[in-house]
Amino acid sequence: MSANLNTSLPLEYQSEQNRMNILGFWIFLGAEIVLFATLFGVYAVLFQRYAGGPTHQDIIMIKEVMIQTVLLLTSSFTMGLAIFEMRRNNLKGLITWFVITLLLGAGFLFMEVNEFIHYVHMGATMQTSAFLSSLFVLLGTHGAHVTFGIIWATMIIIQLVRRGLTPVTARKTFILGLYWHFLDVVWIFIFTFVYLKGLVM
């Protein structure tokens, strides 16, 4: 694998194996788009089936949602900066932005857990109505992805500290970066078609 390194390319693209892994991850992201599409489709059908339970207007806390949105959007930006530093061969800058990204992601997750607790306190549980079942599944699937991303990223930071920047650690970092940006892309649609739409109705 390390025999044929094309050093004119950025670290993460230098070996054939790396290029294949990155392409493979893009194909995985294509499948993720479809996974979230099925959940958005279910939500789009059930979003008014309140079954006498709470409606969007009853439970959505828009200020908190805006903060969550800015946290995740900023974390996508800082992840971009981390990869930018990686391409300048600046390990310290990479790890710094990487850690900031994770803290922002953890902040987002903390707020989402609080949001769920608030919903349940208001009597809006997964079992209350079809609307809430589809809402919790959509938000929960996204939140589970963020949780997994934080665990995954923590392990990659440990590798970066131990092994430094190599074509292998650079490729792993780059792929995690793609995953993290993708979670923000999904959130844009949740923000628009769940929260904003719910409040406009």
Next chain:
Amino acid sequence: MQNKAKVFPVSHIVGFVLSLVMTFAAAWVALKTFYSFNTIMMIIGTLAVLQAALQLTMFMHMNEGEDGRTQTINVVYGIFVAIVIVAGTVWVMSIGMHTHH
């Protein structure tokens, strides 16, 4: 390559500022204006698609590298399937509702 890399992440900053502007513009249109539901959905839906495209190109660099074309085709196909799933589901389920009521 590393030595020739830019010192300042211009495209990231532009992308971030544009994303923030689009997020708050969507929130403003949805919460502070009084257009019809359909008009508002059209505007904020367009903003969401633009912002997603911006993330894919300016942050994820979807079309870079020797597989950039393949990656782009794959994502575009994923989006096509997503539209078929969401629009198809809504269409089929709403027709069912109308005939039974």
